[in-house]
Amino acid sequence: MPEPAGSASAPLIEAKALTKRFGDHVAVDRVDFTVQRGEVFGFLGPNGAGKTTIMRMIACVSPITDGELSVLGMSPVTDGPAIRSRLGVVPQEDNLDTELTVWDNLVIYGRYFGLPMAQIRERASELLHFARLDDRRTSRVDPLSGGMKRRLIIARSLINRPELVLLDEPTTGLDPQARHLLWERLYRLKREGVTLVLTTHYMDEAEQLCDRLVIMDGGRIVAEGSPRQLIDRYCTREVVELRFALPEQQDAALPPLGALGDRVEPLGDRVLLYTSHGDEALARVTRDGIQPDSVLVRRATLEDVFLTLTGRTLDE
Amino acid sequence: MSDRVAVADASPPTAAPRSAFDTLAAAVPMLRVAEREARVWRRFWRSSALTLVLMPLMFLGAMGLGLGGLVDENTGPVEGVDYLAFVAPGILAASAMQGAAGQSLWPVMGGMKWLRTFHGAAATPLRPGDVFGGWVLWIGAREAMNATIFVAVAAALGAVPSPWGVLAVPAASLTGLAFAAPMSAYSAVQDSDLGFPVIMRVAILPLFLFSGTFFPVDQLPDWLQPVAWISPLWHGVELCRGATTGTLGLAAAGHVAYLAAFIAVGCWFGVRNFASRLAP
Numbered sequence: 037m038p039e040p041a042g043s044a045s046a047p048l049i050e051a052k053a054l055t056k057r058f059g060d061h062v063a064v065d066r067v068d069f070t071v072q073r074g075e076v077f078g079f080l081g082p083n084g085a086g087k088t089t090i091m092r093m094i095a096c097v098s099p100i101t102d103g104e105l106s107v108l109g110m111s112p113v114t115d116g117p118a119i120r121s122r123l124g125v126v127p128q129e130d131n132l133d134t135e136l137t138v139w140d141n142l143v144i145y146g147r148y149f150g151l152p153m154a155q156i157r158e159r160a161s162e163l164l165h166f167a168r169l170d171d172r173r174t175s176r177v178d179p180l181s182g183g184m185k186r187r188l189i190i191a192r193s194l195i196n197r198p199e200l201v202l203l204d205e206p207t208t209g210l211d212p213q214a215r216h217l218l219w220e221r222l223y224r225l226k227r228e229g230v231t232l233v234l235t236t237h238y239m240d241e242a243e244q245l246c247d248r249l250v251i252m253d254g255g256r257i258v259a260e261g262s263p264r265q266l267i268d269r270y271c272t273r274e275v276v277e278l279r280f281a282l283p284e285q286q287d288a289a290l291p292p293l294g295a296l297g298d299r300v301e302p303l304g305d306r307v308l309l310y311t312s313h314g315d316e317a318l319a320r321v322t323r324d325g326i327q328p329d330s331v332l333v334r335r336a337t338l339e340d341v342f343l344t345l346t347g348r349t350l351d352e
Numbered sequence: 353m354s355d356r357v358a359v360a361d362a363s364p365p366t367a368a369p370r371s372a373f374d375t376l377a378a379a380v381p382m383l384r385v386a387e388r389e390a391r392v393w394r395r396f397w398r399s400s401a402l403t404l405v406l407m408p409l410m411f412l413g414a415m416g417l418g419l420g421g422l423v424d425e426n427t428g429p430v431e432g433v434d435y436l437a438f439v440a441p442g443i444l445a446a447s448a449m450q451g452a453a454g455q456s457l458w459p460v461m462g463g464m465k466w467l468r469t470f471h472g473a474a475a476t477p478l479r480p481g482d483v484f485g486g487w488v489l490w491i492g493a494r495e496a497m498n499a500t501i502f503v504a505v506a507a508a509l510g511a512v513p514s515p516w517g518v519l520a521v522p523a524a525s526l527t528g529l530a531f532a533a534p535m536s537a538y539s540a541v542q543d544s545d546l547g548f549p550v551i552m553r554v555a556i557l558p559l560f561l562f563s564g565t566f567f568p569v570d571q572l573p574d575w576l577q578p579v580a581w582i583s584p585l586w587h588g589v590e591l592c593r594g595a596t597t598g599t600l601g602l603a604a605a606g607h608v609a610y611l612a613a614f615i616a617v618g619c620w621f622g623v624r625n626f627a628s629r630l631a632p
Contacts, residue, residue: 058632095475096631097471097474097475097630097631098631098632099631116479117477117478117479118477120475120477121476121477123475125475127468127471127472127475129468130468131467131468131469131471131472132472133388133467133469133472134467135392135469136388136391136392140391143391144387144388144391145472145476147384147387147388148384148385148388148473148476148477148478149476149477150374150377150378150381150384152370152371153371196476
């Protein structure tokens with residue numbers, strides 16, 4: 037039997053110069069990160085940033101090309117099945133078993149982990165309740181809503197009582213209500229001490245859920261910290277968003293705006309003015325005779341951090 | 353019932369009593385994949401049971417009794433037995449081939465690409481080779497069950513002269529596996545199912561007709577006979593026929609070896625191809 041992670045303070049996941057290449061394409065480029073027991077750790081970045089590839093390497097379903105990776109104190113190269121037996125995996129694409137009922141999906145997954153039936157039945161009942169699917173027990177998978185399917189996949193990933201749960205884009209494609217219910221379930225897992233690692237391209241999801249996160253772009257990690265730290269480090273506290281009726285008006289406003297805030301970021305459809313005091317900056321905008329079509333003062337978000345670091349928005 | 357749903361559970365799962373199957377599956381994890389198939393099958397077997405009984409009844413009725421009556425009248429025994437007893441093991445082996453081929457094409461693409469259930473299994477302690485092995489193993493088991501029904505019906509119709517006929521069940525299963533292993537390996541790495549109907553028409557159907565199923569291969573033109581010998585189905589038919597007619601000899605070892613070679617090569621590619629798709 038491979039040794040489990042030594043002390044309680046040893047990182048659950050440790051990556052050093054982790055690299056994945058598919059032919060000539062470098063999907064993940066020498067990334068370093070550690071995930072501690074009990075935290076919610078996030079990978080935030082646009083599609084194609086390499087988040088899913090990292091998750092698949094942690095889940096031991098994608099061999100690493102270069103660098104080092106240790107998961108639960110073991111090596112994915114030699115201990116894949118032993119690591120996977122202690123992981124929960126929520127993939128980006130639904131792979132529920134549509135030939136089975138909701139209940140049998142949980143049962144079969146438990147069987148894949150080699151659990152005895154009595155234990156599976158007990159856990160499956162608890163997990164159906166956790167996923168709020170008690171009344172869907174005998175239903176097939178197809179008629180379930182998107183949110184229900186996601187909750188079932190999360191329940192399925194918990195059948196082996198994992199120490200570490202990997203969630204790849206857990207709420208992509210869900211409506212706001214379904215997302216909030218899912219977040220609430222994930223909070224509860226966190227309270228129970230489960231370590232969660234998730235990827236997302238939603239900055240609000242990263243802010244809501246993550247204790248710590250890395251921002252990824254083009255296969256590399258461009259920043260790391262708590263949501264608050266990242267905003268403090270790379271952004272001002274507030275942002276004034278100005279929209280102009282015509283592009284020429286926006287262009288004309290840029291030089292005077294530059295003097296009114298810490299930084300100005302022109303986007304296709306609006307200008308962002310970074311400042312520590314949004315209302316004061318807005319007052320100066322009005323005083324200087326700049327007349328935008330509409331304005332919005334808001335707190336800086338991780339989206340702004342990403343924009344500052346890469347010059348692009350997350351959904352580009 | 354505990355309110356806690358997750359949290360690392362350090363207690364080993366051996367606390368609960370284990371069935372004999374669990375003990376076996378701990379050593380051979382691919383059995384868990386076969387178990388999933390068995391659970392799906394358990395929900396549908398009743399609806400297919402009637403077909404499984406009717407199919408041999410109809411085939412043996414039409415080919416064996418109908419056509420066979422004509423053959424027996426005009427040419428006498430075929431390879432020493434009446435036509436019904438000659439054709440029954442042929443149909444048995446050919447059905448095993450067809451069933452296994454069907455299970456090795458679209459359903460494999462389903463597990464790999466459409467429903468991605470194989471990926472779900474590969475996220476557990478199961479390895480890609482277990483997913484492949486369990487899948488193929490189940491096809492073999494299913495063909496064995498189908499063959500059992502077939503042999504029973506055939507025996508009731510008087511198409512199984514020898515008690516060695518029970519060996520036709522493993523022989524049919526082996527025939528199915530000789531197709532299931534390489535074909536599942538092939539399907540796993542296809543990007544679309546466009547080629548599948550072509551395989552059924554260009555490979556499976558000719559084999560069905562010309563592998564000594566309905567008539568001895570020495571009826572084929574001389575140049576075509578070696579082609580029949582290459583066909584794994586011919587070896588499967590010869591095995592089944594040897595069993596049901598009680599004429600198994602030294603040649604049977606050769607037929608088993610030939611089919612086993614197909615299975616071995618299929619498994620080698622299968623493990624490799626499943627890994628390339630499930631753990632790229």
